[in-house]
Amino acid sequence: QVQLVESGGGLVQAGGSLKLSCAASGISFSIYHMGWYRQAPGKQRELVAEITSFYSANYGDSVKGRFTISRDNAQKTVYLQMNGLKPEDAADYYCRARYLGETYWGKGILVTVSS
Secondary structure (H helix, E strand, O other): OOEEEEEOOEEEEOOOOEEEEEEEEOOOHHHOEEEEEEEOOOOOOEEEEEEOOOOOEEEOOOOOOOEEEEEEOOOOEEEEEEOOOOHHHOEEEEEEEEEOOEEEEOOOEEEEEEO
């Protein structure tokens, strides 16, 4: 059974930082491309960042220079370091694992940013 479990969300003031974690189980983690997506109320889910199995990272335009994605294959965990948080970063953040035709999602975790 595949599980992606996000942690590290919560309430932070604008300008602050949070680090999200996503622990995976039930998959061969090292071969999966891992990503973070977010969805704010009334908006579509959007890419925040993705890191491939080759450690190549790409970011959504709105978070470039502020967020950093990383992975630890030994711990089967992907991280999202979020700095300089803005109120518009507030959303449910979802972890995604992708490999060929397989895609798995976590249940999401809430990030709230107060102005």
